[in-house]
Amino acid sequence: MGSTRRQTLIGNILVYGALIIICIVWSVPTIGTLITSLRPADDAKTTGWWTVVNEPNFTFNAYRQVLAGKETTIVTEEGEEQTVSGQGMTQAFLNSLTVTIPAVAIPLLVAATAAYAFAWMEFPARRMFFVIVIALLVVPLQIALVPIFRDYRALNLNGTWLAIWLAHTGFGLPLSIYLLYNYISTIPRDILESAFIDGASQFTMFTRLILPLSIPALASLTIFQFVWVWNDFLVALTFLGTNEEVAVLTQYLQSLIGERGSDWHLLTAGAFVTMLLPLVVFFSLQRFFVRGMMAGSVKG
Amino acid sequence: MSEQTEILGRRVGSELLTWLYRIVLSVVVPVVFFIVMRAGFIWLRRGNANQVLIAAVAILWGIGGFAMLYVIANSIVEQLPDEWKSALLPFVFVGPALAILSWYLVMPVVRSLVNSFQDAAAESFVGLDNYVYAFTERVMLEAFRNNVLWLVLGTSVTVALGLLIAVLADRTVGPFETAVKSLIFLPMAISFIGAGVIWRFMYAFRPAGTAQVGVLNAIRVALGGEPVGWLTIAPTNTLLMIVVLIWMQTGFAMVILSAALKGVPQELLEAGRIDGANEVQIFFRIMIPYIQGSIVTVSTSILLLTLKIFDIVWAMTGGQFSTSVIGTVFWRQMFTFRHNGRASAIAMVLLVLVIPVMWYNLQQLEQEAF
Numbered sequence: 274m275g276s277t278r279r280q281t282l283i284g285n286i287l288v289y290g291a292l293i294i295i296c297i298v299w300s301v302p303t304i305g306t307l308i309t310s311l312r313p314a315d316d317a318k319t320t321g322w323w324t325v326v327n328e329p330n331f332t333f334n335a336y337r338q339v340l341a342g343k344e345t346t347i348v349t350e351e352g353e354e355q356t357v358s359g360q361g362m363t364q365a366f367l368n369s370l371t372v373t374i375p376a377v378a379i380p381l382l383v384a385a386t387a388a389y390a391f392a393w394m395e396f397p398a399r400r401m402f403f404v405i406v407i408a409l410l411v412v413p414l415q416i417a418l419v420p421i422f423r424d425y426r427a428l429n430l431n432g433t434w435l436a437i438w439l440a441h442t443g444f445g446l447p448l449s450i451y452l453l454y455n456y457i458s459t460i461p462r463d464i465l466e467s468a469f470i471d472g473a474s475q476f477t478m479f480t481r482l483i484l485p486l487s488i489p490a491l492a493s494l495t496i497f498q499f500v501w502v503w504n505d506f507l508v509a510l511t512f513l514g515t516n517e518e519v520a521v522l523t524q525y526l527q528s529l530i531g532e533r534g535s536d537w538h539l540l541t542a543g544a545f546v547t548m549l550l551p552l553v554v555f556f557s558l559q560r561f562f563v564r565g566m567m568a569g570s571v572k573g
Numbered sequence: 574m575s576e577q578t579e580i581l582g583r584r585v586g587s588e589l590l591t592w593l594y595r596i597v598l599s600v601v602v603p604v605v606f607f608i609v610m611r612a613g614f615i616w617l618r619r620g621n622a623n624q625v626l627i628a629a630v631a632i633l634w635g636i637g638g639f640a641m642l643y644v645i646a647n648s649i650v651e652q653l654p655d656e657w658k659s660a661l662l663p664f665v666f667v668g669p670a671l672a673i674l675s676w677y678l679v680m681p682v683v684r685s686l687v688n689s690f691q692d693a694a695a696e697s698f699v700g701l702d703n704y705v706y707a708f709t710e711r712v713m714l715e716a717f718r719n720n721v722l723w724l725v726l727g728t729s730v731t732v733a734l735g736l737l738i739a740v741l742a743d744r745t746v747g748p749f750e751t752a753v754k755s756l757i758f759l760p761m762a763i764s765f766i767g768a769g770v771i772w773r774f775m776y777a778f779r780p781a782g783t784a785q786v787g788v789l790n791a792i793r794v795a796l797g798g799e800p801v802g803w804l805t806i807a808p809t810n811t812l813l814m815i816v817v818l819i820w821m822q823t824g825f826a827m828v829i830l831s832a833a834l835k836g837v838p839q840e841l842l843e844a845g846r847i848d849g850a851n852e853v854q855i856f857f858r859i860m861i862p863y864i865q866g867s868i869v870t871v872s873t874s875i876l877l878l879t880l881k882i883f884d885i886v887w888a889m890t891g892g893q894f895s896t897s898v899i900g901t902v903f904w905r906q907m908f909t910f911r912h913n914g915r916a917s918a919i920a921m922v923l924l925v926l927v928i929p930v931m932w933y934n935l936q937q938l939e940q941e942a943f
Contacts, residue, residue: 292741419688
């Protein structure tokens with residue numbers, strides 16, 4: 274009996290020990306990034322971030338510099354004022370918001386109405402259309418980049434918000450329709466029929482009944498589409514171009530890598546600014562976040 | 574007689590009014606809407622106003638515009654006679670989705686297919702030249718080789734690690750399990766570009782003799798080695814970038830597999846233990862077969878990701894130093910060399926590679942509830 278208990282104890286130590294080691298390894302990159310972003314420029318360039326244990330020395334200068342506009346004044350350690358060229362990440366943050374909010378709301382709206390029609394309305398070739406929508410899940414978005422880029426050039430749409438919203442809508446629709454259809458089609462028929470008998474129009478039914486009932490599915494999809502669009506680089510690079518006025522955070526960070534490749538304090542601060550919103554969502558809505566990422570796991 | 578005429582007249586009058594109302598609704602409202610939206614578009618494009626104001630107007634313009642589109646289309650169709658209404662109303666709901674899908678996905682497949690047989694400017698047909706390029710050019714062969722590395726190592730290590738952590742975490746107390754899972758899942762929230770920066774820093778290189786700032790080189794130097802420019806040496810650089818993918822995706826594998834593991838009936842495990850099976854045997858003979866479906870789902874999802882991998886490589890090496898993947902070669906052909914034909918051919922190759930995996934994945938998905 275004693276030996277089994279000792280075995281369980283050893284087993285427990287091994288399990289907890291292994292998990293703690295894995296967690297430390299997993300966190301080192303993020304922690305190192307966070308610490309470096311808070312160090313003065315010279316320190317970040319010349320010594321490892323782990324040396325802060327011996328000589329802690331922190332500053333928000335890197336964040337000030339990446340967030341500020343064209344020029345910004347920072348106070349160095351010696352107390353003298355220094356003017357450095359800012360990186361204007363505030364603009365990129367705003368651009369990311371301008372891209373992301375409609376690029377989440379529009380596809381969800383379009384997908385929800387379509388899913389409702391597929392689930393509860395009668396129209397010719399309904400099944401065929403639905404099968405086509407599902408089949409489109411296999412199309413990788415790279416296929417669409419060349420043709421759509423050329424259409425946009427002809428329409429003079431490249432570099433506009435509308436261009437990237439529509440692109441994200443197109444690429445996000447098959448999955449959103451598929452998942453929302455699965456959800457909306459399971460709403461009990463009685464609920465809809467009694468509303469219909471009460472004289473509600475299809476539109477009223479959709480806005481007053483279907484949308485509120487689908488909130489769990491919509492919430493998961495919202496988070497998935499939000500993380501997807503916010504973190505997207507390829508679609509933004511293709512359709513927004515490299516114009517700084519419309520560049521989103523990921524593009525900004527990428528150009529920062531090119532221009533300031535060894536200014537680690539700036540790069541790490543920039544990386545943290547891009548991560549800020551997804552991390553807030555992650556920690557405040559963790560359950561929905563996980564469900565959302567699961568739902569989107571087959572994105573094409 | 575005159576009374577009848579009067580009634581008739583009144584009826585005609587009210588009918589006329591109704592029609593007038595309908596015409597106003599179905600012509601004037603859309604026209605006004607179109608003019609307002611167009612003005613908004615031009616104002617947004619000029620973009621000479623406060624940044625925050627522009628962002629707010631753009632968001633309102635985009636979402637409001639789309640919502641109004643449905644409201645207007647619906648109210649027009651609602652005015653029609655019943656038989657017209659029931660025939661047209663479904664298309665108010667499903668039409669925008671079908672239109673967008675055909676523009677953004679259906680037509681591009683056809684057009685990319687056509688483009689892939691044409692020259693750089695998509696003007697004349699060149700037969701199979703672009704496909705010959707896609708399958709024989711040195712950089713493409715390098716990309717295929719690297720993609721196979723990504724696919725095999727990325728997928729297998731991610732799933733194995735995810736499974737290992739799920740099994741281990743399952744044996745710990747609740748709060749500890751939650752904390753571990755949150756930590757491992759957290760990188761899912763980070764963009765590939767952000768992760769690229771984080772890991773470039775991990776792999777950072779400074780000349781020998783100076784203090785290292787990258788963790789990997791610091792460890793190497795501490796162990797008595799010479800610092801190495803990790804991202805410039807093939808094939809180590811590709812392997813190190815696959816580590817980034819593993820770091821980001823293991824949490825995803827872990828969460829799905831952990832949920833599946835919790836679904837394994839306790840009686841089954843007890844029965845196994847009573848029959849004298851040890852924990853390793855229980856894991857391989859009972860748990861693994863039971864959660865096979867979830868393992869396949871996770872594997873195929875990550876496999877798809879590795880086939881289309883682009884951002885990580887773009888942020889860390891830009892495809893230099895023999896790290897090209899299909900995604901980066903595609904990008905270079907499309908925007909650096911502006912060769913529509915080759916870019917389309919590469920995209921078609923990607924489509925053909927993705928189809929079987931995705932198809933398989935969808936069949937698995939059918940069986941799972943959302």
